[in-house]
Amino acid sequence: MSFSSSYSNPPCAACKFLRRKCLPSCIFAPYFPPEEPIKFTTVHKVFGANNVSKLLNEIQPHQREDAVNSLAYEAEARLKDPVYGCIGAISVLQRQVIRLQKELDATNADLMRYTNNQIMVNQERSNFQYGERMVPSYYDYSSVWNSGIGGDHNNIGPDGESGS
Numbered sequence: 001m002s003f004s005s006s007y008s009n010p011p012c013a014a015c016k017f018l019r020r021k022c023l024p025s026c027i028f029a030p031y032f033p034p035e036e037p038i039k040f041t042t043v044h045k046v047f048g049a050n051n052v053s054k055l056l057n058e059i060q061p062h063q064r065e066d067a068v069n070s071l072a073y074e075a076e077a078r079l080k081d082p083v084y085g086c087i088g089a090i091s092v093l094q095r096q097v098i099r100l101q102k103e104l105d106a107t108n109a110d111l112m113r114y115t116n117n118q119i120m121v122n123q124e125r126s127n128f129q130y131g132e133r134m135v136p137s138y139y140d141y142s143s144v145w146n147s148g149i150g151g152d153h154n155n156i157g158p159d160g161e162s163g164s
């Protein structure tokens, strides 16, 4: 009774597609259940059943499920994009990462500027509280600059040349 029932199990998606008997030792059976026929046909179309079984035999049993899932992903991407396959998806995501990184850098720079402005405002407030006069930096520089230019240019200026 139990002997005959074990043979009535439906074949895995791979064996059904390849029209062969699904033996208990079938390498595909754990990863290609009969409820997911597309998964096998996609992988088979791109990689070939023989290559997939070879690959599954070469790796550790605990790695096989991950390998099958990545093969299914890669095969699906290859069918959608015959030229770039999953590299196409990866490069789109990489460009997105670069764009978002730039956006993040710009936002961090804005944040830094805002924080520095807040610090300056707070410093001005605290200086005011201590009675110190806060001289804006542009005031200092322009006064030094103007006096310097005025002193030098009086000797070699165009006025002296036109007079001679």
Ligand SMILES: [Zn+2]
Residues within 6 Å of the ligand: 011, 012, 013, 014, 015, 016, 021, 022, 023, 026, 027, 028, 029
């Ligand atoms: Zn099978």
